[in-house]
Amino acid sequence: MKQEVQIYFAPFQSITTPTFHNIYSQYFKGVDKMFTPFFSNIKAGEKLSLKDIKALKNQKENNIEVVPQILSKDADEIIWFAQNCQQMGFKELNWNLGCPYPQVANKKSGSGLLQYPNLVNDILQKVSAEIKIPFSIKCRLGYESKNEFDELIPIFNHYPIKEITIHARTGKQMYGGEINREYFADIVSQINSPIIYNGDIFSLDDFIKFQNHFPYVNSLMLGRGILKNPFLPAKIKGLDLPVDLKPHLKLFIDNLYYAYRKEKNNQLSLLSALKEYWTYLANAFDEPNRVYRKLKKCKSFDAYEDAVNAVFEEYNLTV
Ligand SMILES: Cc1cc2nc3c(=O)[nH]c(=O)nc-3n(C[C@H](O)[C@H](O)[C@H](O)COP(=O)(O)O)c2cc1C
Incomplete structure (x- = not known):
């Protein structure tokens, strides 16, 4: 039997705030999960800042689960943030391995970390031994080249990662350039964790083309498509739309x-x-x-x- 499509709302720094999530979820249907923009510079062992606490206000908005995201290459920082999120009642923590900006990537963080599989392995080893909250990843196909991902596959498969969202570009491509669907297809067949597809689904037509190409991938993360057309998740799922x-x-x-x-x-x-x-x-x-x-x-x-x-x-x- 065909599985129902799941749609996640992608995180956007300074746009997808708790207020945005709250109001969006009052007016639009079809989204199953929403992600916060990334948190960074968390000091392990110290109280979270008031700004961070405010940005972690709600674990759910109108019944849609909210997932906090961390950008870090420091296992202790991730563990500390995970413990805080768990105490606040969140059901999942997401790790950002996708941020493409050079000031982040050049410091071996975000998509830049994808070039260092040993470091990714060390972090996952420490984090998965310590945290109780389910842990998911949002990543790219690599930073410089997609070949980097080949080395990450056995590492990702070694740990209990709840879901892996893949923005099917390299970090170097930023947000433009060709999506690499062929390589994405290759990866899907080799990764044990459930895979969420992300990248350039801007319309119902894009979704239908994607589904024809990947009938076995039923979970998608949509970003700019929802920002441009907030009705898109409902359209994709065939839900009732407002008359006007x-x-x-x-x-x-x-x-x-x-x-x-x-x-x-x-x-x-x-x-x-x-x-x-x-x-x-x-x-x-x-x-x-x-x-x-x-x-x-x-x-x-x-x-x-x-x-x-x-x-x-x-x-x-x-x-
Ligand atoms: C301005 C801007 C801010 C973003 N902030 C984040 C972020 O905080 N965390 C993250 O994982 N992705 C972030 N992204 C990436 C999006 O979540 C998404 O992965 C990307 O836009 C590709 O999906 P789309 O083609 O559906 O838009 C950001 C993208 C843009 C353009």
């Missing part, structure tokens, strides 16, 4: 704005987070560049509200 998408999307974006105003005590800087999100959401409209330009120039709450109203009046949704 535009007012529904408007309600979501307005409530996200009010929630940020409340959370940030009306600090104007909250507009930056919203503008960052609009770099993706603008693509839901028929003239994305114009839409984004309207939002980008807003320097006050009134200007932002007027711009959002104008966008919803003047442009058509294409999703």
